Amino acid sequence: MKIEYEYTFGLPRNLVWKYVMDEKVLRNALPGCKSFVEHSKGVYEADLEINIGPLKDAFTLEIRLDQQKPPTSFRMNVKGKGNVGEVVGTVEMRLQERVSATKVTCKAEGNVTGALAVAGQRILESGATKGLNVFFQTVEKEIKRNIYQLKRGGRRQR
Template identity: 55%
Template structure:
């Protein structure tokens, strides 16, 4: 299953690049996130509650930052397991800056196994895109909130 998504942050690329890898920003931005821990540099474990239509489950994900080309590209390898099945995916994230904004392109190639795969690609892809939209909107708010706090703290 292929998933493509684009989002434009109203922030410069350097800031988005730095904050996109921050454990606290990620934890606060991921929909249904119960826990998010950096186990080692570039290796995370997350527990996420997934609600896509009639599908409800809790998945444990292992996430590796596999390839990194600062400050424009990285690849994630993600493996998740829940009661309803497993998800293995490779995610490519590309960022381009234009006039102080950052256009992020998200491209995933996911394999869904088990009962979860019976839901159908259209339902899963639509649910994934809705989750991505929520994730990036929350992430931008979290980054802006942090920048505001840092600015206020430096006065």
């Protein structure tokens, strides 16, 4: 399965990079995320509830960040398991500076097994694209909320 997705933040790249790398922002932004914990530098475990078409399940994911080139790109290696199958894949993220904006390009490639694979590529791609859209919209809201808090003189809240 291959997915390509683009999102444009109305924010500068350095700011987007900072928050996309923030554990608390990620926990709040990942759809269905129940926990998100960094076990060691760049290695996270996440518990997610997925709801894609007829499939509903809880997944435990291991996410490893590597090939980080701040603030332009990084790669995630993801592997996870749930009752309906397993997923293994990589996600390449690129952040490009635009005039008062940041364009994020996401290219993902993965393999799924079990009922996930039986569900069909179209359902999975549609669900993944919807999840990416919700993720990036939520990250942007988190960034703007934190900026607002900082401007008001308050502490950053997450």
